[in-house]
Amino acid sequence: MPESNVSAEEIFSEFKEHSISEFFRKNSQMLGYSGKVKSLTTIVHEYVTNSLDACEEAGILPDISVEIKQISESKYGIVVKDNGPGIPIKIVGKALARVLAGTKFHRYIQQRGQQGIGAAGCTLFALITTGKPIHVISSTGKQSFECDISIDIKTNSPVVDNVNSLGGGSSGLSIYGEFGEVKYERSDHGVYEYLKRTALSNPHISLRLVEPDGKDIVFPRAVNEMPKKPKLIKPHPLGVGTNDLLEFAHRSTGRKISQFLMDTFSRVSQGKIAEIKELVPSLDLDKEPRNLKWDDAESIVDAFKKIKWIAPELDSVSPIGEEQIRVAIKNILNPEFISVIERKPRVFRGGIPFVVEAGIAYGGGAGKAGNDGGASGNVLRFANKVPLLFDGSSCAITEAVKGIQWKRYGISNFDEEPVSVFVNVSGVYIPYSGVGKQAIAQEEEIIDEIKLAVMDCARNINKYIRGIRNKNLQESKYKTIMRYVNQLSSDLSDITGREKEEIKKSLEKIIEGRYESLFKEDEGEDGQQLVERGVTGE
């Protein structure tokens, strides 16, 4: 064996630390910046997502506009403007130019953003592709200003320059950035598709897009109501790990573990405390929570798992709503048939609540239009109402839809029928598979729940498709009989001496009159009924 020729001291002499900004500067593809079209969509996605969260938190019906101008071959200027609450001047730098900073990370509430990476990632991407800071105009209603914002990559700190106070006006935020290595394109992964889907999952917003060629597109507001505001809730005992429990306990200033448990978690009552005592007799629940040790915390978590709990509170989850989805799908896809399902909240990993909504649209503008005029099935994925356009192959939603035996539901080949499957997963915590948040991790409980939701919808679609098939069958039988009427009328006219046309008319009347009862036995259950109810059928 050769002698070691480099010592540990030499190897580790180069040991260095680096900032999270530096990490993402080198690995911007992890934030969604890979490929010119995808990078442009990522930028719009980050800004629009933040605007929506801010508007909803402030209780404002969102009006958002996105304007894209081409500067040179792969350099574009992007303006995203909203009517939200604005950002106060003392926060604006950190909010837009410090990776891992924000209002959402520590909260137990459902919002689109959760990481505090998105907007700072955009600033970083502008900087490394054009060297230009972003320009911000913000008004909180009371205070208005503009400024340039950049980022010191080595220290992950914001740099705010050229601050100007502006006159009053209504609140809102406008961000202008110049980005290189991007491209505008009306493809599946492009901004147009992204905004169309955003409108689909957020029927309460008004969205405007000005394309580089000047085309001005508006996705109008479909419902005038704000979605129900998600509530900050206490975590459910089943959703907590030993490490989480310790974190909470060590932050607590309470006197007794028992009180701390009741204050911190939902569904923990005096009765449940008694059950815990019974399950872990060795544990002293009168001790101070800040002195809780791992082993005791673990025994509490184990006890949590043995106790029967009421399900988590649902107020934390804010789904889109069955009726809202139906209206939005009708508005945007205008299909022949829609089936929408909102499932009851479930939990994953023991206690993290989530809700799956699913919709299937069939015919009309549903499916993905092919070059041959036909349409193929497509899956519209959403997490907390945000469209997921990328990394579909590694997403729980794709996995669930792929696992469904579509033939059972009258769809012989999903890839060759005009069908769109819409799935939205909502929850306080969505386990994304990557920092770019483009796919939901393939956790079994989530996949199963999505599958059930889509299969629920598919059953209705099945009835509808069977209805179409029955109707077609009846029509073809009807036509066959009608073909004989002409000949029969002639023959009867010869025999009886009456006018052929007269005989034909009476025959047709008889057949038409008897038509429905004649073929009643062919009808599959309620198939025909569903066809008639058409678009509003469920």
Add this chain to the structure above:
Amino acid sequence: MPESNVSAEEIFSEFKEHSISEFFRKNSQMLGYSGKVKSLTTIVHEYVTNSLDACEEAGILPDISVEIKQISESKYGIVVKDNGPGIPIKIVGKALARVLAGTKFHRYIQQRGQQGIGAAGCTLFALITTGKPIHVISSTGKQSFECDISIDIKTNSPVVDNVNSLGGGSSGLSIYGEFGEVKYERSDHGVYEYLKRTALSNPHISLRLVEPDGKDIVFPRAVNEMPKKPKLIKPHPLGVGTNDLLEFAHRSTGRKISQFLMDTFSRVSQGKIAEIKELVPSLDLDKEPRNLKWDDAESIVDAFKKIKWIAPELDSVSPIGEEQIRVAIKNILNPEFISVIERKPRVFRGGIPFVVEAGIAYGGGAGKAGNDGGASGNVLRFANKVPLLFDGSSCAITEAVKGIQWKRYGISNFDEEPVSVFVNVSGVYIPYSGVGKQAIAQEEEIIDEIKLAVMDCARNINKYIRGIRNKNLQESKYKTIMRYVNQLSSDLSDITGREKEEIKKSLEKIIEGRYESLFKEDEGEDGQQLVERGVTGE
């Protein structure tokens, strides 16, 4: 429209910053910790990868052992031990318990690790699943010690406890950790498969695995030579963006931009400087690099793109080597046929060098064994010699292999033949699609190059499979003729009165003797020849 009911000041009053450790504590699935089997493999992967990098940097042929013990249902203890250079005591905390710290991030050299996340991620995962620090024994040869290492999540700082000096001995590192939410399983995604593939792509290592049931498995060293050491190189002008150039320039203490360019990048000569001057006459290359501005940097990068350059230096890339791959595949899969290709280095994104090696193994132990005794095609993915077991569907390697028309190469259905496709992508910088480094981002230039490499191999496989088919065809013709020999011998015996057996023997001799020339015209080019060369054929 409703009135805004929450002000910007209220919303942003909760604005907080959080550490990268905190981020990954909440999103450990992004580091590969999702699913019990996958989580266990991720831990082993991180430690083994670090051990291999350290051994190779120190010039030591790696001996690595992995021991896995079950503690309770989903809690396991893992020991990973190597004969590497060890870690000095003053570095050990940061090296194993600070996310985004390491020796590799800023270097332009090919190594398995590049992010400074892996080992600290393991410590974090131990902490959040069992609350236990990891126990480390390190010897640099001169200095030996043991200690416990934990991590202060809020500040992303290491906590080193219970340090004990130990007696001397040879160098090496041993890490013991206890992890919850994990499971040992001999599945496709398990530790056994991971180590088997590690042995496949690193024929110079000796690898031992002790499974929880005590089974002791050794993947022996296949070659006794260290791989050629990758060299630290200067970046190629075509691989640099404006932002990179500015970074380099602002760190420079040189006097002139021209000299700085020649010192910093490879292939930049006085002649090239003259070309740059000609392309950007307005630029003063005698100015100090530390004052370089974005526009000037951009014009230099634009000029770089217009100049003809010699390809990047190849010393930076350390592929496995054609012969090494062949030996390893034979050792571990023992197939009937192997074809291996090492392509010339290429560049992506203009100037980042990478090398693709591909191998195809057919028959024998190749392919993925099915329950029915048959085998199906599988893809063995590697990046810098590290097996990639997860996220296959989003990986450039899978995408490339999927895009090949296997029928053209004699494989009528990839999913139903005993074929393994081996692909290793090596380079100073691999664009992983996620922090967990389980898939290579689908960059077009990389996909294309992988495709070419695999198709090169496939051509040889095609010849081999055609050879088998021809041989089968010949054998069947031979058998048909032989069937007549018996009857013919009887008849000739009747006619001539000579012994039947005697006649039969002479007939057989004639047929056998003429067999080869008889069917020579049926042979596809060099098919038969390849069959005979078998395992070493190419």
